[in-house]
Amino acid sequence: MPRIEIDDQSFECPLVVGTENEKAIDISQLRSKTGYITLDDSFGNTGSCKSSITYIDGDKGILRYRGYAIEDLAENSSFIETAYLIIYGHLPSSNEYKLFSDLLTSQEILHEGFRHHFEGFPNNAHPMAMLSAMINAMGCYQSDLYDDRDDVSHFDKSAAQLISQVRTIAAAAYKMSIGQPMVYPYPNKRYAENFLHMMFSLPNNSYEVDPDILHALTMFLILHVDHEQNCSTSTVRLVASSGANLHASCSAGVCALWGRLHGGANQAVVEMFNKIRNADYTVKEFIEKVKKKEDGVKLMGFGHRVYKNYDPRAQILQKAAHKLLDKAGKNDELLQIAQELADYALHDDYFIERKLYPNVDFYSGIILQSIGIPLNMFTVMFAIGRMPGWIAHWKEIVDNPKQKIYRPRQIYTGETHRKFIPMSDR
Numbered sequence: 005m006p007r008i009e010i011d012d013q014s015f016e017c018p019l020v021v022g023t024e025n026e027k028a029i030d031i032s033q034l035r036s037k038t039g040y041i042t043l044d045d046s047f048g049n050t051g052s053c054k055s056s057i058t059y060i061d062g063d064k065g066i067l068r069y070r071g072y073a074i075e076d077l078a079e080n081s082s083f084i085e086t087a088y089l090i091i092y093g094h095l096p097s098s099n100e101y102k103l104f105s106d107l108l109t110s111q112e113i114l115h116e117g118f119r120h121h122f123e124g125f126p127n128n129a130h131p132m133a134m135l136s137a138m139i140n141a142m143g144c145y146q147s148d149l150y151d152d153r154d155d156v157s158h159f160d161k162s163a164a165q166l167i168s169q170v171r172t173i174a175a176a177a178y179k180m181s182i183g184q185p186m187v188y189p190y191p192n193k194r195y196a197e198n199f200l201h202m203m204f205s206l207p208n209n210s211y212e213v214d215p216d217i218l219h220a221l222t223m224f225l226i227l228h229v230d231h232e233q234n235c236s237t238s239t240v241r242l243v244a245s246s247g248a249n250l251h252a253s254c255s256a257g258v259c260a261l262w263g264r265l266h267g268g269a270n271q272a273v274v275e276m277f278n279k280i281r282n283a284d285y286t287v288k289e290f291i292e293k294v295k296k297k298e299d300g301v302k303l304m305g306f307g308h309r310v311y312k313n314y315d316p317r318a319q320i321l322q323k324a325a326h327k328l329l330d331k332a333g334k335n336d337e338l339l340q341i342a343q344e345l346a347d348y349a350l351h352d353d354y355f356i357e358r359k360l361y362p363n364v365d366f367y368s369g370i371i372l373q374s375i376g377i378p379l380n381m382f383t384v385m386f387a388i389g390r391m392p393g394w395i396a397h398w399k400e401i402v403d404n405p406k407q408k409i410y411r412p413r414q415i416y417t418g419e420t421h422r423k424f425i426p427m428s429d430r
């Protein structure tokens with residue numbers, strides 16, 4: 005058992021070993037036994053939980069959902085099948101799949117009251133702000149919301165509602181923002197196809213779905229389903245640990261995802277490509293600027309807290325982007341810029357020494373753009389894909405009878421005790 009020596013005291017900490025032989029030292033008793041806490045700003049070396057949902061080996065570039073390789077799922081599964089897998093822990097039988105799929109269909113239409121919520125936003129509201137607010141609002145239309153924890157069928161319904169309606173809300177927000185009428189979902193269409201229909205159909209002109217686009221979108225969604233204890237998922241777990249309901253917890257996840265260092269990177273990457281395309285900089289000039297850390301500029305879509313090797317999702321998306329554009333006979337300028345940036349960075353000492361590789365966001369925007377998704381909706385697309393993962397993590401918290409509220413400690417660095425002086429005497 006690992007032994008910690010502090011101030012002439014010796015203390016044994018239990019060793020925790022995961023199923024993939026990942027090792028941790030359980031320091032939960034450290035403070036009560038020694039008076040010390042551990043300090044790990046930004047949690048770079050801190051395990052916050054045990055989880056059986058997703059496995060990542062960042063050095064080898066491995067990602068598995070419930071034991072299944074991401075490459076297998078991306079090529080052979082559907083988004084709904086992968087969503088079921090991540091939430092319930094096993095691949096569904098055909099009967100389970102049908103029941104789940106029917107439940108999703110039964111939940112796909114928004115309550116008419118949502119129109120008022122949409123109308124309350126200014127036209128230029130960011131769709132991530134709308135999405136977060138709408139997910140919380142969705143919960144208000146369920147009178148028995150707080151039974152999620154105790155009642156399995158209630159959880160199933162809430163989960164299905166979130167997965168189904170997040171897509172309806174996203175498409176409705178887009179339609180509102182461009183001044184077009186909302187398009188209702190079509191019960192017989194599959195998940196991704198229905199989303200494209202709600203985004204791009206017009207009242208008298210139904211959107212014709214290109215199978216290559218549908219395949220690319222489905223793959224995009226599957227690749228975003230889960231990624232263990234990232235910023236937004238940790239947020240969902242933290243909020244859930246206080247006893248908050250599923251909708252409130254996932255709404256918080258949307259806010260955490262929005263930032264440019266996390267899900268917001270997919271929008272920032274394409275903005276960066278556009279700057280290079282518009283000749284604000286050449287690729288070389290841009291990379292030099294990044295290396296000098298001028299104005300905090302980063303090579304967006306590069307680097308990852310866990311992957312110190314290729315992010316397998318980026319490799320899959322890179323191939324998918326080439327395939328999609330080659331088939332469409334398009335010579336995409338953004339893909340060329342991406343390729344040039346990646347070639348340059350992957351041979352440059354700055355990036356090699358720091359083990360910085362393309363992450364999931366580096367190529368995903370190129371795919372979203374060729375599908376016709378507007379730039380400010382990119383992170384919303386990430387949220388649609390991530391919803392089943394957030395739900396699975398919420399469930400893992402709730403299903404753990406020993407779960408305690410998340411409550412990190414701190415080292416206080418502020419003023420020591422000061423005497424209060426009344427305003428009249430200051």
Ligand code: ACO
Pocket residue numbers: 234264265266267269294301302303304305306307308309310358360363364365
């Ligand atoms: N461009 C330039 N330098 C970088 C980049 C980058 N994209 N990423 C990391 N670095 C540098 C850091 O400046 C630091 O340099 P230093 O050693 O000289 O101080 C070193 O590499 C280590 O980086 P950290 O910031 O300590 O790495 P951390 O694990 O905290 O951050 C993160 C990971 C946030 C993803 C970071 O790599 C980054 O900002 N990337 C760009 C934004 C991005 O693509 N985010 C999406 C991540 S994937 C996702 O969330 C879906």
